[in-house]
Each structure stands twice: as C-alpha cells, then as structure tokens.
Amino acid sequence: MKIVIRFCLTIIALTTLASGQLTDGDYWYAGTARLLPEGRKVCGLFQPLRYGRSETVEWSLNPALALLIPNGAVKVAAGEMAGWERSWRVSAHYPTLLLRTLTKESTAGVLAPDPTIPEVPHILFARGEMLLTRELTGALTLTVKGGLALALKADDLDSRNTIHLPIVYPRMAAYEQGYQLNLGADLLATAPLSKRLWVDADLFITPGYDFPLVFEHKGVVVLSRQGRLGVLLGYKLTWAEYPFGSQWHLLPLVDITWTRNKKTKD
Numbered sequence: 726m727k728i729v730i731r732f733c734l735t736i737i738a739l740t741t742l743a744s745g746q747l748t749d750g751d752y753w754y755a756g757t758a759r760l761l762p763e764g765r766k767v768c769g770l771f772q773p774l775r776y777g778r779s780e781t782v783e784w785s786l787n788p789a790l791a792l793l794i795p796n797g798a799v800k801v802a803a804g805e806m807a808g809w810e811r812s813w814r815v816s817a818h819y820p821t822l823l824l825r826t827l828t829k830e831s832t833a834g835v836l837a838p839d840p841t842i843p844e845v846p847h848i849l850f851a852r853g854e855m856l857l858t859r860e861l862t863g864a865l866t867l868t869v870k871g872g873l874a875l876a877l878k879a880d881d882l883d884s885r886n887t888i889h890l891p892i893v894y895p896r897m898a899a900y901e902q903g904y905q906l907n908l909g910a911d912l913l914a915t916a917p918l919s920k921r922l923w924v925d926a927d928l929f930i931t932p933g934y935d936f937p938l939v940f941e942h943k944g945v946v947v948l949s950r951q952g953r954l955g956v957l958l959g960y961k962l963t964w965a966e967y968p969f970g971s972q973w974h975l976l977p978l979v980d981i982t983w984t985r986n987k988k989t990k991d
Contacts (some may be wrong), residue, residue, distance in 0.1 A: 755785075756911040756925065757868045758812040758858035760802055762986075769957075769982040773798070793823040800856075809857040814872075817851040820900065824848075824886065846880035848900055854907070868911040876900045891963045891974035895939035898931045906930040921947040936966035945978060955982040 761767060761777030768774040773787040773796075781802040790796065798816035805811065824845040854872030861867050882901045888894055899905035909927035922944070929939040945959030959978040964971065 756923065757866060757913065758802075758810045758856040760800055760812065765984065765986050767982060767984045769980045771980050772982070793826065795819045795822075803855075809859045811858075812856050814854045814856060815851065817849060819847075819849055821845055821847050827888070828886075842883050842885050843880070845886055846878050846882060848879075848882065849877045850900065851875055851877070852905075852907070864915055866913040866915070868913070870907075870909045870911075872907050874899050874905040874907065876903050878903065889967060889969075891965065891972075891976065892941070892961070894967065895929060895931075895936075895963075895965045898934045898936065898939075899929075902931050902934045904931075906932070936968065938966055940964040943978070953984050955984075956980075957982065 755767075755772075755775060760781070760783040761775055763777045763779050765777045766774065771789075773785045775783060775785040778784050783800040784797070785800075786797040787794075796816070796818035798814060800812050800814040803811040803813055828845065852872055852874035854870050856868055856870045858866060858868040876899055878900070882897075884901060887897055887901075896905075907927060907929050909925060911923065911925040914922040923946075924944045925942065927941045929941070931937045931939075940963065942962040943959060945957055948956045948958050957978070957980045961976040961978055963974045963976070
C-alpha cells in the first residue's frame with residue numbers, strides 16, 4: 726500500500742506541480758511564451774486541461790486532481806520586446822486537503838499521524854513567472870523563464886510533515902519556508918526532425934531553507950501524432966538536497982494528448 730501511495734504522489738507531482746508537455750502543433754507547446762489560439766482545447770491523461778480563452782489569455786487546470794488539490798493557472802500575453810515574445814503565467818493550488826489526507830492511518834504512514842505534530846495548516850500556494858520565447862533557427866525555439874512563488878499559510882507548517890520523494894519534497898520546502906525562486910530554460914526542436922523533441926532545465930532556490938537547491942531536467946519526444954491525438958514519451962531527472970544527503974532520481978514520463986479546435990461557421 727505504501728508503494729502505491731508513493732507512486733500516486735509522484736504522478737501528482739509530475740502532472741500538477743511540474744506540468745508542461747508537448748501538445749498538438751509545435752507553436753502551441755505549453756512551455757513557451759506563446760498561447761493557444763482562441764477556442765482551442767488541449768488535454769492529456771495526466772497533464773492539465775488548457776483552453777485558449779482569447780488571443781491574449783489562456784486558462785488551465787487539472788480536473789483529475791481538483792478534488793484533492795484544487796488548482797488553476799492563467800497565462801497572459803505581454804507583447805514582444807527586442808525579438809522576444811513575452812507572457813506572464815500565474816498558477817495556484819491548495820495542497821492542504823491532500824496533505825491532511827496523507828496523515829490518516831489508511832495511507833500507510835506517508836505522513837505518519839502524530840498527536841505532537843500540529844495539523845497541516847491551510848496553505849494557498851501561488852507562483853508567478855515571466856516567459857520569454859524566440860526562434861533561434863527554423864528548427865529550434867528557446868524559452869527562458871523566471872519566477873517567484875509564495876505560500877500563504879494560516880499557520881506555520883511543521884518540518885516533520887515532509888515527504889521524502891523527488892519533486893514532492895523540494896516543493897514542500899516552499900510550503901514551509903513561505904517563498905521560492907525559480908529559473909529555467911526550455912529548448913523545442915521541430916523540423917527537420919520527424920519527431921518533435923523538447924528538453925528543459927529548471928533550478929529552484931529556497932533562500933534560508935536548510936536544503937535550498939533543486940535541479941530538474943526533462944526530455945520529451947512525440948512518438949506519433951494522428952489527427953487530434955499525440956503519444957508522448959520521456960523522462961524526468963532530478964537532483965535535490967535532502968536531510969539524509971543529496972540524491973539523483975530518474976523518473977519515466979508517458980502521456981497521450983488530445984486537442985480540439987474551436988468550431989467555426991463556413
């Protein structure tokens with residue numbers, strides 16, 4: 726049971742906290758400053774549902790996780806500057822429901838219930854980022870980003886309420902400390918490659934925390950794309966400082982995406 730819970734937590738982290746996969750059409754890849762066209766919807770088995778609300782606004786959320794982790798994000802176009810396309814992305818989620826669920830006896834001690842440990846407080850976690858995108862060549866698109874995350878808490882989060890899993894544990898540092906910085910770069914390769922490839926690198930910094938640095942790298946390739954469906958395969962490589970020392974972890978990524986355009990009248 727404990728193994729199953731840990732696997733589920735990893736999936737949650739990969740989809741809700743580290744979302745951003747290739748979608749139908751190279752231009753509309755989620756990791757760039759570019760937005761979905763108005764009316765277009767993109768969804769995967771694990772990644773969030775994205776919707777082009779207008780030419781300048783894109784909404785997204787993960788409905789599969791909404792009951793345990795209410796979440797949502799909005800990306801807003803900010804125009805061009807010196808050849809770079811710009812946008813702002815603001816995301817938020819409420820992790821308290823999931824963390825309190827994991828303190829129950831039935832969850833096999835992922836967060837061991839202990840009467841001496843205060844209950845997980847109400848936490849609203851929000852991250853704001855600026856994304857800058859430009860084409861390096863006809864085949865390569867570069868995106869750089871930076872942001873600040875804030876955790877608004879009703880009370881302090883006890884340091885004993887931690888989960889020693891890759892991706893999950895480092896982000897819980899932001900819940901405990903109250904803020905976190907992030908820097909990253911994404912490279913999208915398209916034609917002349919027959920299969921689309923995307924790689925990224927992200928650095929998370931939690932100033933004042935005992936284990937402040939986290940590095941994450943991801944690689945994804947589209948194996949096939951038939952009409953509205955796309956099959957994705959990749960990996961997630963992480964390095965983080967834990968209470969028991971620094972460690973590397975390699976995790977698989979698999980997803981199927983679906984896209985739909987806005988219906989237009991002839």
